[in-house]
Amino acid sequence: MNEASIGLNAPPDGYTDWLTGLKSRIHNAQQRASIAVNRELVMLYWQIGREILARQSDQGWGSKVIDRLAQDLRAAFPDIKGFSPRNLKYMRAFAEAWPDSEFVQQAAAQLPWGHNVVLLEKLPGPETRRWYITQAVKHSWSRNTLLLHIENCLLERSGKAVSNFESHLPKAQSDLARESLKDPYRFDFLSLGLDAKERDIENALIKHVTEFLLELGAGFAYVGRQVLLNVGGDEFFVDLLFYHLKLRCYVVIELKAGKFKPEHLGKLSFYLAAVDAELKHPQDGPTIGLLLCKGKNEVVAEYALRDNNRPIGVAEYQWVESLSAELQTSLPSIEQIERELAG
Template sequence: MPDIVPLPPGYADWLTSLKSRIHQAQQRAALAVNRELVLLYWQIGQDILTRQAQQGWGAKVIDRLAQDLRAAFPDMKGFSPRNLKYMRAFAQAWPDADFVQGVLAQLPWYHHLALLDKLPSPEARRWYAAKAIEHNWSRNVLVMQIETQLQERSGTAVTNFEAQLPKLDSDLARESLKDPYRFDFLGLSAEAQEREIEHALVKHLTEFLLELGAGFAFVGRQVLLNVGGDEFFIDLLFYHLKLRCYVVIELKGGKFKPEHLGQLSFYLTAVDTQIKTEHDKPTIGLLLCKSKNKVVAEYALRDSAQPMGVAEYQLIESLPTELQTSLPSIEQIEQALAGDETTEEDPA
């Protein structure tokens, strides 16, 4: 058995540093490969569009092109007729070469297929593409966010942030809240009670954090506050890393009532006094209720001196039927492409 050579001082730290640098280099290489692939697909799509428009080439040319490209590059994936048609659709959807090169090339190819198949408007595609890049969404998370209509729900909670927070904080705080919040992943009936919902949200914390959005970090459930010898418990307490403040979330099982904000305001004062540090910004409150009258919520928030918002939550699936049935799933897209590839794997 060979003698064990003692490690020189600093070797462990050096090895850790080397591993980190190698991992980063691998990530940069993978991103570079993806970037070149997306740009190549866009250029091929542009060529197909140009020749079909200027020279009247029919759809049969794509079948022949797929055959010839696969014969010329047998080890390269992604040259099925269906994928070539996606390249054409990709180029048609994004005619700006600079935008494709500077922004869209950051997303993997299958992200682009989801954007093309599930979103009809360029504005929606651009919004979801930007969010996917900003938050590093996987393909499945991107599809989930599209299907749960994140864009329509973002920044729509009733708040008083504009009056109670500085401009930059107000804009970020407003965009950080939604209305309604979707809790259909909990598997609860519409009649579930507050404590039952609260328990299920903590049990499914990963999904809950994903629904809350980027920046939320979980602090605790039923957080104890001792005020003058009396004990009070916050339903859910979070910290928002971008806003640099605590966020108190209170759940109400019924319709919103103005007096609910009094309790929430009390909790905000207690958190600001007992938990918040000098480095934290004022605590924000979010009241989640089963339903609300928007005008009543606006009136109730108007005279509050603390930043608060009111939003609804949904416990059951509420995706419109036409959206559920008319859009292919990402698995269906992959299966269709795989069926065209015969001897090849997925183009991405």
């Protein structure tokens, strides 16, 4: 029987749409199954860890019981990995760190076991761990991305840029905008000297735009560099232009190779007004500005922003060591971006 005789070359009306929907449902079911399997595994590890703790505490079992348990479990389940003495000790530490089963089920179990091990190894206390758990689940960070953000002190830098958002944006948008900015920004993918010019920095950032987006944080989508704005017949060029998917607004980034000066805000304010007039759609929020400079006086920056009538943040940037070649980024796919914009 050939293909034509069974109709493979000419599907019936509506078949293509049905197939697309069916594939989407299968994919979603696979994702749900994977999440469910991970949650069950993490909860199992937590229960094992809790029972080890209880027996060592209540019945005086010594530390060597873990070595014996590892040997017996591997003998009983030779095809299942994860019962090494080291991993059993992680299970015990995991149960000790999170005594509340409800929190484990609702939050920690949403992350793969490897992520939870990183949190145990790298972070000292529950509040800091809770913050990184929330961010990792929210932004679907890979383990390497989680590790990078911990090592780069993301929590300590988030929301620290000087800004005037509170007086120029609605509260919900102001809070999100403030949380979306850091200070300082750490550029560990640039091989530039301390005397690098602004255009050199810009070129390096765009050459490594994937890493730059990762440092900017979730929600930023790259629009372009040296973006042309035609204002009354005169041409102006925005250094770097982004769109923030959560804030639903354009973000203009202006680079300064030296220390912050109040006069820098005049040019950036003009760019924000021009983007609002020339590029902004009616449903977009007000365009936000981010001035990145090599250094700043906090008080001077606060005074300069106080009477400025555009939403702007001022932050420093630093050079640090190069990123690991194995870094897995958490950048959204085109499909994810489209879903965000359609939501």
